[in-house]
Amino acid sequence: MKNSLMFMYHRLVRHFGPLHWWPADSPFEVVIGAFLTQNTAWRNVEQAIAALKQHIPLTPAALCALPKETLEALIRPAGFFRQKAQRLQLFAQVLQERYQGDLDAMLSGPLPRVRQELLAFKGIGPETADSILLYAAQRPSFVVDAYTRRLLQRYGLLRGIENHEEVRALFMDHLPHQAALFNEFHALVVEQCKTFCRKRPLCESCPLQSRCATRF
DNA sequence: GCCCAGGTGGGTA
């Protein structure tokens, strides 16, 4: 497994180069993006974040102070806007109350404990928790999403019955816990899937073509 | 029109 994962990683790096994720100007903007991108295309998230940035600085305090209806209207392009507005404001409020708005303080304890604390929030599941840990705090917590599962399955590394934590464990158990590696690996998985592993086969110039186990 | 997109939480059997 370790060899398969590292083979995949090196092929992807060679093909796509460094991707410099997460596209955001601050750690708190990463958090906002992590909520907004849930089951949502990133281009829609970009619209929402741009609208939000025009109205407030992206800080916990400013987010708390915004009337709920205003927040809903601003993030509307990202979909599920009522849910996301409520959950974002709840997160920002707790961050203010427990940590005086200091995201680094919230994310700096022992990794399993911090991850559990994130997962306890309404609106933060495993992917969002790991995205926040990895991309807002540079903690080595591997991000598994629909793309990761699709890619591993396509390359015969999954049976398809594994749950989220089992898929994540494949990476956590077989790779060195380095934030820079996890950061780049997840970004490459997303890029690979967007480019080559959509519904229809598109194998021309695919960097992983030689290992593809899917029969079309 | 239909399908999909960097999920999550609540309800039901």
Added chain:
DNA sequence: TACCCACATGGG
């Protein structure tokens, strides 16, 4: 525990 569904917009 294991499904099923609501949540909502925008682009191909």
